[in-house]
Amino acid sequence: MKILVTAFDAFNKEPINPSLMMLEALPDELFGHEIVKQVLPTVFGESSALVLQRLSEVEPDAVLCLGQAGGRAAITLERVAINVNDASIADNAGKQPTDEPIVADGPAAHFSTLPNKAIVAALREADIPAQISNTAGTYVCNQVLYAVLHYLSETDLPARATFMHVPYLPSQVLEKPGVASMNLDDMNRALEIAIRVIGS
Amino acid sequence: MKILVTAFDAFNKEPINPSLMMLEALPDELFGHEIVKQVLPTVFGESSALVLQRLSEVEPDAVLCLGQAGGRAAITLERVAINVNDASIADNAGKQPTDEPIVADGPAAHFSTLPNKAIVAALREADIPAQISNTAGTYVCNQVLYAVLHYLSETDLPARATFMHVPYLPSQVLEKPGVASMNLDDMNRALEIAIRVIGS
Amino acid sequence: MKILVTAFDAFNKEPINPSLMMLEALPDELFGHEIVKQVLPTVFGESSALVLQRLSEVEPDAVLCLGQAGGRAAITLERVAINVNDASIADNAGKQPTDEPIVADGPAAHFSTLPNKAIVAALREADIPAQISNTAGTYVCNQVLYAVLHYLSETDLPARATFMHVPYLPSQVLEKPGVASMNLDDMNRALEIAIRVIGS
Amino acid sequence: MKILVTAFDAFNKEPINPSLMMLEALPDELFGHEIVKQVLPTVFGESSALVLQRLSEVEPDAVLCLGQAGGRAAITLERVAINVNDASIADNAGKQPTDEPIVADGPAAHFSTLPNKAIVAALREADIPAQISNTAGTYVCNQVLYAVLHYLSETDLPARATFMHVPYLPSQVLEKPGVASMNLDDMNRALEIAIRVIGS
Numbered sequence: 089m090k091i092l093v094t095a096f097d098a099f100n101k102e103p104i105n106p107s108l109m110m111l112e113a114l115p116d117e118l119f120g121h122e123i124v125k126q127v128l129p130t131v132f133g134e135s136s137a138l139v140l141q142r143l144s145e146v147e148p149d150a151v152l153c154l155g156q157a158g159g160r161a162a163i164t165l166e167r168v169a170i171n172v173n174d175a176s177i178a179d180n181a182g183k184q185p186t187d188e189p190i191v192a193d194g195p196a197a198h199f200s201t202l203p204n205k206a207i208v209a210a211l212r213e214a215d216i217p218a219q220i221s222n223t224a225g226t227y228v229c230n231q232v233l234y235a236v237l238h239y240l241s242e243t244d245l246p247a248r249a250t251f252m253h254v255p256y257l258p259s260q261v262l263e264k265p266g267v268a269s270m271n272l273d274d275m276n277r278a279l280e281i282a283i284r285v286i287g288s
Numbered sequence: 289m290k291i292l293v294t295a296f297d298a299f300n301k302e303p304i305n306p307s308l309m310m311l312e313a314l315p316d317e318l319f320g321h322e323i324v325k326q327v328l329p330t331v332f333g334e335s336s337a338l339v340l341q342r343l344s345e346v347e348p349d350a351v352l353c354l355g356q357a358g359g360r361a362a363i364t365l366e367r368v369a370i371n372v373n374d375a376s377i378a379d380n381a382g383k384q385p386t387d388e389p390i391v392a393d394g395p396a397a398h399f400s401t402l403p404n405k406a407i408v409a410a411l412r413e414a415d416i417p418a419q420i421s422n423t424a425g426t427y428v429c430n431q432v433l434y435a436v437l438h439y440l441s442e443t444d445l446p447a448r449a450t451f452m453h454v455p456y457l458p459s460q461v462l463e464k465p466g467v468a469s470m471n472l473d474d475m476n477r478a479l480e481i482a483i484r485v486i487g488s
Numbered sequence: 489m490k491i492l493v494t495a496f497d498a499f500n501k502e503p504i505n506p507s508l509m510m511l512e513a514l515p516d517e518l519f520g521h522e523i524v525k526q527v528l529p530t531v532f533g534e535s536s537a538l539v540l541q542r543l544s545e546v547e548p549d550a551v552l553c554l555g556q557a558g559g560r561a562a563i564t565l566e567r568v569a570i571n572v573n574d575a576s577i578a579d580n581a582g583k584q585p586t587d588e589p590i591v592a593d594g595p596a597a598h599f600s601t602l603p604n605k606a607i608v609a610a611l612r613e614a615d616i617p618a619q620i621s622n623t624a625g626t627y628v629c630n631q632v633l634y635a636v637l638h639y640l641s642e643t644d645l646p647a648r649a650t651f652m653h654v655p656y657l658p659s660q661v662l663e664k665p666g667v668a669s670m671n672l673d674d675m676n677r678a679l680e681i682a683i684r685v686i687g688s
Numbered sequence: 689m690k691i692l693v694t695a696f697d698a699f700n701k702e703p704i705n706p707s708l709m710m711l712e713a714l715p716d717e718l719f720g721h722e723i724v725k726q727v728l729p730t731v732f733g734e735s736s737a738l739v740l741q742r743l744s745e746v747e748p749d750a751v752l753c754l755g756q757a758g759g760r761a762a763i764t765l766e767r768v769a770i771n772v773n774d775a776s777i778a779d780n781a782g783k784q785p786t787d788e789p790i791v792a793d794g795p796a797a798h799f800s801t802l803p804n805k806a807i808v809a810a811l812r813e814a815d816i817p818a819q820i821s822n823t824a825g826t827y828v829c830n831q832v833l834y835a836v837l838h839y840l841s842e843t844d845l846p847a848r849a850t851f852m853h854v855p856y857l858p859s860q861v862l863e864k865p866g867v868a869s870m871n872l873d874d875m876n877r878a879l880e881i882a883i884r885v886i887g888s
Contacts, residue, residue: 161461161468170568170597170622187605197570197597205587215459217469222570223623258474259415261361268361268468269417274458370768370797370822387805397770397797405787422770423823561861561868615859617869658874659815661761668761668868669817674858 089121089287092148092247093279094139096155096228099130100177106257107154109272110279118280121287124148130228131181132173136190136235143239148247150202150286151236154279155229157253158260161268162217163278165204166224166251169234170197174226190234198237202250207285216278217270224251252282289321289487292348292447293479294339296355296428299330300377306457307354309472310479318480321487324348330428331381332373336390336435343439348447350402350486351436354479355429357453358460361468362417363478365404366424366451369434370397374426390434398437402450407485416478417470424451452482489521489687492548492647493679494539496555496628499530500577506657507554509672510679518680521687524548530628531581532573536590536635543639548647550602550686551636554679555629557653558660561668562617563678565604566624566651569634570597574626590634598637602650607685616678617670624651652682689721689887692748692847693879694739696755696828699730700777706857707754709872710879718880721887724748730828731781732773736790736835743839748847750802750886751836754879755829757853758860761868762817763878765804766824766851769834770797774826790834798837802850807885816878817870824851852882 093114095107111125124146128135143151157164171194173185204220211218224230233251240247255270293314295307311325324346328335343351357364371394373385404420411418424430433451440447455470495511498504511525524546528535543551557564571594573585604620611618624630633651640647655670693714695707711725724746728735743751757764771794773785804820811818824830833851840847855870 161466167572168570168596170599172567172599174620195595195597196568196599197595199570199572199596212462215457215462217458217461219465220574222626226567226622257415258417258470261417262412262415265419266361270458270469271471271474273473274471367772367826368770368796370799372767372799374820395795395797396768396799397795399770399772399796420774422826426767426822561866612862615857615862617858617861619865657815658817658870661817662812662815665819666761669870670858671871671874673873674871 151249153251164221164253200250201248351449353451364421364453400450401448551649553651564621564653600650601648689749751849753851764821764853800850801848
C-alpha cells in the first residue's frame with residue numbers, strides 16, 4: 089500500500105509543530121507500506137492546493153493528514169470536515185478568512201473514510217489516550233481534510249483519508265499552566281499504529 | 289548524600305500508582321548519592337508512622353515524597369503541608385477522616401524545606417512541565433508531608449524534605465476524556481532531575 | 489413572524505433540563521412574534537419525527553431548537569449538524585445507536601440557516617457568554633437539528649433554523665467541582681435575545 | 689453582631705472586580721447585624737495595613753474578606769492562609785514580591801476561624817455552587833487573610849475571620865472561551881447567605 093502522510097509547519101507563534109516532527113521521524117517504508125511524506129504550509133489555499141497536487145502525483149491508497157490541536161489531552165481522529173474557513177487567528181501568510189466556503193457549491197461536509205474507530209481502539213490498546221473528534225475546527229486543518237475528501241469524492245481515485253490531531257508537546261506547555269501535553273515518543277508510536285491499522 | 293524517597297501504593301480504584309512505578313525504576317545509587325526507597329500504604333496514620341520510622345532508621349539528608357495528583361497537567365512541587373486530614377474518599381483501609389488535625393496542637397502548616405523552585409526550573413529546562421503547587425490537598429499525601437516536616441522541625445535531624453506530585457499516566461486516562469497525563473519516561477526523568485538538584 | 493421553539497426533557501440522570509425550563513418561561517408572543525412551543529423527548533427517532541410533524545403543522549418562519557450541553561461555559565450556537573447518530577449513553581428509551589446515519593443517503597451535513605453570529609454578538613452585547621460551536625455532538629440534539637435542516641432543504645418551506653445549546657444550571661453542578669454553569673435568568677434572557685435577533 | 693466585610697478594587701487589567709460590586713450592593717444592616725464595609729487596594733502591604741487598622745477601629749465580631757479567583761467555577765471558602773507573598777503578576781502599585789514572608793517569624797499558616805463548611809452547605813442548599821478551597825494563592829488575597837488571622841491570633845480580639853473567593857462575572861469571560869463565570873445576583877445572594885450563617 090502507498091500512504092501519503094502530511095504535516096504542517098509551525099503556526100500561531102509556536103516555534104515548533106509536533107506534526108512536523110512526527111513526519112520527520114517517520115521512515116519511508118513501514119510495515120511493508122510505502123510512505124510518501126509531504127509538509128504543508130499553514131496557509132489557506134496553498135496547503136490544499138499542494139495536497140491535491142501530491143494526491144494526483146502520488147496516487148496513494150490512503151491519505152493521513154497530521155496537525156496540532158493544542159489544548160486537547162488526547163490524540164483525536166477527525167470524523168468530519170466542513171465546508172467553511174473561519175479563522176480566529178491569521179495563517180502564516182496573514183490570511184484570516186471569515187465564513188468562506190472552501191469549495192463553492194461543495195457539500196456542507198465530508199466524512200473521513202479511513203477507519204477512525206479502529207485507529208482509536210488500537211491506540212488505546214497501546215495505552216495512548218485517543219478519541220474520536222466531531223470537529224476539526226474551521227482553520228487550515230479542516231480545510232485540508234475537506235479539500236482531500238472532496239477531491240476524492242469527485243474523482244475516480246480509490247484513496248481513503250482521515251486527519252489525526254495531536255496535543256501540544258510538553259515543551260510547548262511549560263508556560264501554559266493546566267494545559268495538557270503528550271510526549272513525542274507517544275505521538276510517534278501513535279503514528280506508526282495508525283499506519284499499521286490503515287494498512288491492515 | 290543519603291536521600292529517602294517514598295511513594296504510595298494504588299488508591300481510589302486506580303490499578304496502578306505512577307509514583308510506585310517511578311520508585312521501582314529508581315536505582316539505589318544516583319549521581320553518587322545513596323537512594324533509600326520506601327513504599328507507603330495509602331492509609332492515614334499508617335503511612336505517616338512508617339515514614340517517621342524510616343526517617344529515624346535511615347537518618348537521610350533529604351526526603352523526597354512522591355504521589356499522584358490525578359488531573360494535574362504538570363509535575364507539581366508542594367510548597368506547604370497543612371495540619372488537617374479531610375478526605376473526600378476513603379483510604380485503602382476504609383478510613384475517611386473529616387477535619388481532623390494530623391498532629392494535635394501542631395502548627396497550622398509547615399513549608400517544604402527542599403528547593404522547590406530550583407527543581408521546577410531544572411524540570412522545565414529539561415522540557416518537563418512543572419509548577420509550584422500551593423496545596424497538597426488534605427488527603428494522605430499532605431498528611432505524609434506534614435508528618436515528615438513536623439518531625440524534622442521537632443527533632444535535631446538536619447534533613448530537608450518536599451513532595452513531588454505527578455499527573456496520571458496515559459494508561460490511566462484512556463476513559464477520562466479531556467484529562468491530562470504524562471509519560472512514565474518523563475516522570476522517571478523528572479525524578480532523576482529532582483534528585484540531581486536536591487543533591488547539588 | 490411565527491417561530492417554533494423546541495426543548496428537550498431531562499436525560500442522563502439529570503433531574504432537570506434547563507432548555508425545558510427556558511421553554512416553559514417563554515411567553516406565547518414576544519416582540520410581536522408568535523411563539524409556538526414544543527417539548528421533544530430525548531429519544532432518537534421520536535424527537536425528530538415529532539419536530540418534523542410540528543414543522544408541517546405549524547409552518548413556522550423560523551425554528552430555534554434548545555438543548556443542554558453540560559460542561560460548556562457559554563451559550564453555544566451550532567453551526568452545523570452531521571448525518572450520524574453515535575451515542576455514548578442511552579437515550580430516554582434505552583436506545584444507543586452507533587455510527588448510524590440519521591437520513592439514509594442524506595448529505596454528510598447541513599449548515600444552520602439562522603444568523604448564529606448575529607445572535608452571538610447580541611448575547612455578548614448583553615454580557616452573556618456566547619460562542620459559535622462547530623459540533624452539536626452525535627446525540628439527540630444533533631439528530632434533531634439535522635432532521636429539521638434536511639427537511640427544510642428537501643421541501644419548499646422557507647423556514648430557517650438553528651440550535652442553541654445551554655450550559656448546566658448552577659443546581660446541576662453542586663456535586664461537579666470545576667464544572668461551569670449559567671444562571672437560569674441569563675438563559676432566559678439569552679432566549680429572548682435570540683428570538684429578537686431571529687425576528688429582526 | 690458587627691461584621692466587617694472587605695473587597696478589592698480591580699486588578700490584572702480587568703475593568704471590574706465582582707467582589708467590589710458585591711460590597712457596594714450590600715446593605716449596612718442585614719439580618720439584624722451591623723455591616724461595616726471596606727474596600728481594599730490590590731496592593732501588597734497597603735491592603736493588609738488598612739484591614740488591620742479597620743479591625744482595631746471597628747472591633748468587629750467577624751471579618752469576611754471577599755476577592756476574585758478568576759477561573760474557578762464555584763464560590764470558594766478559603767481554609768487556610770500561608771505566610772508567603774509570591775506574585776506571578778504585579779499588584780496595582782507595581783509590586784511583585786517573590787517568596788517573601790508576610791509576617792517575619794510568623795507561623796507558616798493560619799486556619800480560617802469562621803465556619804466555612806456551614807457556609808458551603810448553606811450556599812449549596814440555595815443552589816449556588818460552592819467548595820472549600822485549600823489555597824488562597826500567594827497573592828494579595830492570601831496576604832490579607834493571613835494578616836487578619838495573624839493579628840487576631842496575636843491580640844485579645846475575639847473576632848473570627850474567613851475569605852470568600854468568587855468566580856469571574858459573565859461579562860469578564862466574553863473573550864475567554866471555556867472559562868466559567870457566575871451571575872452577580874448569585875454572588876450577592878451568596879454574600880447574604882454567608883452573612884446569615886456567620887451571624888447565626
